Amino acid sequence: MIKLATPRLAAACLALAAWLPLQSHAGILNDDEARKAILELRAKVDGIARDLNGRIDTKADKTVSLEMVNQHEQTMAEIAKLRGQLEVLSNEIVTAQKRQKDFYTDLDARIRKLEPRQVSIDGQEAAVAPDEQSTYEAAMATFKGGDYKTAATQLGAFVQRYPQSSYASNAQYWLGNAYYAQRDCKKAIVAQQVVATTYPDSAKAPDAMLNIGTCYAEMKDKKAATKALKDLIAKYPDSAAAQAAHDRLPGLK
Known part of the structure; x- marks a missing residue:
């Protein structure tokens, strides 16, 4: 207390x-x-x-x-x-x-967008990055739309940017076709020669050589056209392009 x-x-x-x-x-x-x-x-x-x-x-x-x-x-x-x-x-x-x-x-999600994905190119499976696929498809959309000049620019830029891409041989091939569509056979021949020499295993290589022969024929250079077609038959004898070359050779005589 x-x-x-x-x-x-x-x-x-x-x-x-x-x-x-x-x-x-x-x-x-x-x-x-x-x-x-x-x-x-x-x-x-x-x-x-x-x-x-x-x-x-x-x-x-x-x-x-x-x-x-x-x-x-x-x-x-x-x-x-x-x-x-x-x-x-x-x-x-x-x-x-x-x-x-x-x-x-x-x-x-961002990583997945950057990861390579499996795609089928000319019947073969290949891994390509999403950005290169979208770039290639954009260029091809331009080509199919008939704007061959812009398509040639886009396809040429694609090959320079993605030289090791599984789309590179196709891009180079369609680059030659874009020049051909503009009636520029000289550039078309140069572009297709790159396909034949740089990408010889590509499914587009036989067609590229056939296009070279066609361009020489349109330029009235029968000798060069004949050589191109014979080289095609010798290198890719079982291809559909080789059969087309057989059919065209008689017309060059």
Whole structure:
């Protein structure tokens, strides 16, 4: 229990104040009466002190209880604040995880777009990158659309950019055809010769040599045309282009 000095001092003062009159009247009261009065006074002072201390203790208990209530409320407020922070942090973690998942999904999609894919070129399976496939197909779309000048530019650029592409021999072949469609046989012959010499294993090589012979024939160079067709028959005897060369040779005599 909490005892305060001030109330005790007040009680002591009260006792002293009561004792002094007794001393002044000591001559009037006899010893027994004085002792009795002192005992009664002491009993009253003790009672007053107990009452004061009881009130002080009660007040102190109430103060402690109030402090505990205040501390409890502060603690609950801190817990609520921490819960709010925890909820915010949890939401941030969920958002970060979603962003990370979206990032990896997007990255995977981008990687897949860059990964080579299997395509069939002249009946053979080949791996080509998506960008080279789209570039080649765009050039061929231009060629099929009849814009041979632009197609020649696109096909020439493709061969320079992707010399090792599985589409390279085809691009070179159609480049020769684009020149031929513009009636430029000299450039057409040069382009088709690249196919025959650089890509001899290509399915387009026999046709390229046939086109060379055709261009020489249109240029009225029968000697060069005959040689080109005979070279074709000798190199690719079982090809459809070789059979066409057989059919054309008599007309060059």
